[in-house]
Amino acid sequence: MSSTKIQVQGQPLPRVSSRNHSMRISVVCAASIKRHHRVSSVYSRESGPSLGSVPKRTDESTFLRGDGNGRFGRFGGKFVPETLMSRLRDLEDEFNFVLSDHEFQEELTTALRDYVGRETPLCFAGRLTEHYKNLARTTGGGGGRSGGPEIFLKREDLSHGGSHKINNAIAQAMIARRLDCSRVVAATGSGQHGVATAAACAKLSLECTVFMGTIDMEKQSYNVQSMKLLGAQVKSVEGTFQDASSEAIRNWVEHLGITYYLSGTVVGPHPCPVMVREFQSVIGKETRRQASQLWGGKPDVLVACVGSGSNALGLFHEFVGEEDVRLVGIEAAGLGLDSGKHSATLAVGDIGVYHGTMSYLLQDDQGQILRPQSIGVGLEYPGVGPEISFLKETGRAEFYTATDQEAIQACMLLSKLEGIIPALETSHALAFLDELVPTLRDGAKVVVNCSGRGDKDLDTLIHRGIPSSLC
Numbered sequence: 001m002s003s004t005k006i007q008v009q010g011q012p013l014p015r016v017s018s019r020n021h022s023m024r025i026s027v028v029c030a031a032s033i034k035r036h037h038r039v040s041s042v043y044s045r046e047s048g049p050s051l052g053s054v055p056k057r058t059d060e061s062t063f064l065r066g067d068g069n070g071r072f073g074r075f076g077g078k079f080v081p082e083t084l085m086s087r088l089r090d091l092e093d094e095f096n097f098v099l100s101d102h103e104f105q106e107e108l109t110t111a112l113r114d115y116v117g118r119e120t121p122l123c124f125a126g127r128l129t130e131h132y133k134n135l136a137r138t139t140g141g142g143g144g145r146s147g148g149p150e151i152f153l154k155r156e157d158l159s160h161g162g163s164h165k166i167n168n169a170i171a172q173a174m175i176a177r178r179l180d181c182s183r184v185v186a187a188t189g190s191g192q193h194g195v196a197t198a199a200a201c202a203k204l205s206l207e208c209t210v211f212m213g214t215i216d217m218e219k220q221s222y223n224v225q226s227m228k229l230l231g232a233q234v235k236s237v238e239g240t241f242q243d244a245s246s247e248a249i250r251n252w253v254e255h256l257g258i259t260y261y262l263s264g265t266v267v268g269p270h271p272c273p274v275m276v277r278e279f280q281s282v283i284g285k286e287t288r289r290q291a292s293q294l295w296g297g298k299p300d301v302l303v304a305c306v307g308s309g310s311n312a313l314g315l316f317h318e319f320v321g322e323e324d325v326r327l328v329g330i331e332a333a334g335l336g337l338d339s340g341k342h343s344a345t346l347a348v349g350d351i352g353v354y355h356g357t358m359s360y361l362l363q364d365d366q367g368q369i370l371r372p373q374s375i376g377v378g379l380e381y382p383g384v385g386p387e388i389s390f391l392k393e394t395g396r397a398e399f400y401t402a403t404d405q406e407a408i409q410a411c412m413l414l415s416k417l418e419g420i421i422p423a424l425e426t427s428h429a430l431a432f433l434d435e436l437v438p439t440l441r442d443g444a445k446v447v448v449n450c451s452g453r454g455d456k457d458l459d460t461l462i463h464r465g466i467p468s469s470l471c
């Protein structure tokens with residue numbers, strides 16, 4: 001087996017002889033995309049070449065925002081073959097340019113307002129709040145007090161297409177056009193990113209191909225039909241989202257000239273994770289403004305589900321430098337952490353390289369990727385983004401889990417109490433309120449990111465858990 005050259009932000013690192021380690025670092029390339037190997041056993045934290053050991057803290061806020069080159073401590077980087085480096089550099093240059101380009105920003109602001117429907121409301125969930133107050137009164141939870149925190153929902157489910165995914169898709173589609181790419185490829189799990197990308201491409205007259213796992217296509221058929229109606233070609237890939245991602249990247253590499261890979265979440269080689277986070281950070285910026293208008297302060301706790309981390313970072317990023325705002329991410333515990341059938345990467349994962357970046361991953365002792373599982377299809381990815389990994393390692397954000405069954409219960413509760421059917425992904429964040437609320441002081445302000453709407457999940461709910469009396 002030949003050795004593989006690893007690059008981090010364009011800096012060639014020493015060649016690692018795979019024979020010495022009986023494993024090879026996987027990179028984003030056509031030939032080896034399916035393979036994944038853990039690097040933690042090659043480069044340990046204490047010894048070996050530095051892959052970004054946790055830097056000295058100077059300014060907390062700057063420290064937590066990474067080095068500006070896609071490195072968050074030892075996480076992130078560009079683990080890609082040479083052929084992709086120049087492409088990623090072009091993308092990075094364009095991304096950095098548009099951040100302060102008046103024309104781009106004006107076009108994006110208009111698109112977010114008139115097409116996406118921003119700003120999305122930050123609405124008080126009065127009956128849900130009351131539900132928890134009643135629980136505390138009747139069960140003696142929270143010391144039997146009658147107060148309790150107030151719960152607010154950031155309504156990303158009201159965005160065009162039904163989820164937060166469009167915030168990023170429309171912005172990146174604009175970048176694709178500026179880079180003279182006439183064709184966009186993407187991968188989707190729940191179908192929400194596929195729908196968002198298909199819509200953005202239709203609007204900007206770009207050819208769109210979306211790769212999707214056969215298993216996911218069956219579960220999210222509503223979104224498959226929507227993508228087709230929006231003019232996208234939907235290509236099925238044996239398996240789930242991780243397989244679809246590999247195939248989309250492979251297709252991108254094969255047609256680099258005219259093709260733009262539109263990443264839907266905060267994973268992949270730099271600048272993809274930073275770019276997606278930047279375009280999603282509108283969620284947190286609006287939340288700050290709206291909180292100030294609604295109660296004249298900041299939120300005390302922000303809660304979001306974590307698939308790979310884009311809706312969570314979108315909400316968190318604005319507040320990362322303010323320690324008095326708690327950041328709480330909820331992963332999918334599936335059938336339970338002990339069952340091995342879950343997507344709880346941060347809870348039980350280990351550090352490795354996959355799809356071009358270093359982060360926490362679900363992997364076995366040999367470094368082979370484990371298949372994630374959750375009732376929330378959009379949470380089924382074996383990794384999380386580098387920035388999320390860093391927030392866990394530094395302890396700035398807290399991460400917990402919710403099972404399939406808890407998510408179903410939370411979905412039903414919000415539907416009944418607030419008249420909002422949340423996506424099953426979102427429902428994981430809502431489920432954690434059962435544990436969180438009794439621990440909070442009276443009047444604390446909790447904001448839950450309602451990342452998507454649950455229409456797409458009705459078939460799953462009917463088949464998997466909703467009581468037959470409701471069908």
Ligand SMILES: Cc1ncc(COP(=O)(O)O)c(C=O)c1O
Pocket residue numbers: 163164189190191192193264265266305306307308309310311312377378379423425426451452453
């Ligand atoms: C509604 C919804 N919420 C959350 C997620 C999880 O993705 P991320 O962690 O990138 O926000 C998805 C993924 O498809 C989704 O569709």
